[in-house]
Amino acid sequence: MNRYSKQVTQNPNQAGARAMLHAIGLSEADLEKPQVGIASMGWEGNPCNMHLNAFAQSIKASVQSHGLLGLVFHTIGVSDGISMGSSGMRFSLPSRDIIAESIETVVSAQWYDGIVAVAGCDKNMPGSIMALARLNRPSLMVYGGTIKPGCWKGKNIDIVAAFEAAGQRAAGTISEEDFQAIARSACPGAGACGGMYTANTMASAIEALGMTLPWDSSYPAVSVLKQRELQDVGPAIHHLLEQNIRPRDILTMEAFQNALRTIIVLGGSTNAALHLVAMAKAAAVPLTLNDFQTMSATTPLLADLKPSGRYVMEDLFNVGGVPSVMKMLLDAELLHGDCLTVTGKTIAENLADIAPLQDGQDVIRPLSSPIKATGHLQILYGNLAEGGAVAKITGKEGERFSGTARVFDTEEAALNAILGGEIRAADVLVLRYCGPQGGPGMPEMLRPTGAIMGAGLGGQVALITDGRFSGATHGFVVGHITPEAQVGGTIALLQDGDLITIDAAANTITVALSPEELQARRRHWTAPPLKAQDGILLRYAHTVSSASEGCVTDAFPRHVTP
Helix, strand or coil: CCCCCHHHHCCCCCHHHHHHHHHCCCCHHHHCCCEEEEEECCCCCCCCCCCHHHHHHHHHHHHHCCCCEEEEEECCCCCHHHHCCCHHHHHHHHHHHHHHHHHHHHHHHHCCCEEEEEECCCCHHHHHHHHHHHHCCCEEEEECCECCCEEECCEEECHHHHHHHHHHHHHCCCCHHHHHHHHHHCCCCCCECCCCCHHHHHHHHHHHHCCCCCCCCCCECCCHHHHHHHHHHHHHHHHHHHHCCCHHHHCCHHHHHHHHHHHHHHCCCCCHHHHHHHHHHHCCCCCCHHHHHHHHHCCCECECECCCCCECHHHHHHHCHHHHHHHHHHHCCCCCCCCECCCCCEHHHHHCCCCCCCCCCCCECCCCCCCECCCCEEEEEECCEEEEEEEECCCCCCCEEEEEEEEECCHHHHHHHHHCCCCCCCEEEEECCCCCCCCCCCCECHHHHHHHHHCCCCCCCEEEECCECCCCCCCEEEEEEECCHHHCCHHHHCCCCCEEEEECCCCEEEECCCHHHHHHHHHCCCCCCCCCCCHHHHHHHHHCCCHHHCCCCCCCCCCCCC
């Protein structure tokens, strides 16, 4: 099973490598064992990740109790919740690719035979799977688990309540005391944000892909069951090494279709459109935005989960969890049951003994009575998004919105307009120069959307952007507009008062301007200077692909402007 590590542990020409490994306390017997790199994304500054280093040590003990050598290393992490609404948010999406590169670099340089990625927050998980797919060595991912709900005045709340409280405070609908109390109460401890936001979306998707142990996405972070799962990692990675089951054996087009089906049923984040495409590229699977639309057209929305619904991930766990949802879909022939997983068994075999969702629960609707007959993730095209855009339409917002543009070149300007009471019903807020190159880094827009909802404008205005949205966003929103403003997309040519129409039934997003008018405006447009002049963001702007291509940074050449 030491297919890779033997290059440095059993090669007589690598005496220096052996000396270095003896220096960390390894014996001759240890050098004969398969080596498992345990990539922890743990760090102290974020509740999503604060417990992961302890998880890594538990996993190491499990790995070593099964005759393997576990070696912990670390990657970076970024807290979206902390950086949201600030210039720090520009580093969030790039962190995904840095995480992937970190894991790929350490495992390749050190010749590890297998990998366990221990992930918590939004970008940790796709970054992990991108790395595991590139490396294609026996491996699996462990999710740190969901946070418990907070409580304020007898109601369950979460991180979104804190963002929406800013809009409520500006509108004068809550007191300063309540505003502060919500911030203190929203996040009670370790675990990723509790609704079907990006972290739980990606954890659910990766379980459906087959790259985690069953139940991984459902167990709360601080539960006994999550601790028991950590003990199951050793035998699981041993079996993967023994049978030489590798990620690309698991990450097939059918597996990605299972992931898409699962997250559409659950009401998952628009960020999935970025991350699943990027993960598929790493596995050489030709997944595109059009696959999202095809799946959405044939998949109902069933989950009454936040941000647009009432419940959080722990509520779903209490009524059966993601495995019970997948079991329901499999029984309805909506999943590919023959896909291989990291257990060495198929999806169907893993789900064979899973109990159905509890009777009487209303977290997940039956297939016969969906919240929405088709999926909430809609891919829009038109003269405002020739390369595509991603909308999150649950049905509660309606399916069509037409209004006049209010154009902002920065998130801060848009936020000030919302909090200052300058936005009116039938406005379409346009936030541009926020894309992967224009940001750079494609920041999320939770502060503006949270302020809109908090100000009571959720059903009256729309927001479109070449940036992206937090999984916690709800309302009539369209993101990932491609081409982005920085490269001269139509969104760069919009002016206040332009009539914009978003039609999720026809899958279009258009501005009522003739080709001649657009061409005339384009003649007077010049690309603004990049907002980054050095460092990682400058490199990112020069290497990142479009949002429709997953914002990957490992395909060349790239051009900042046409």
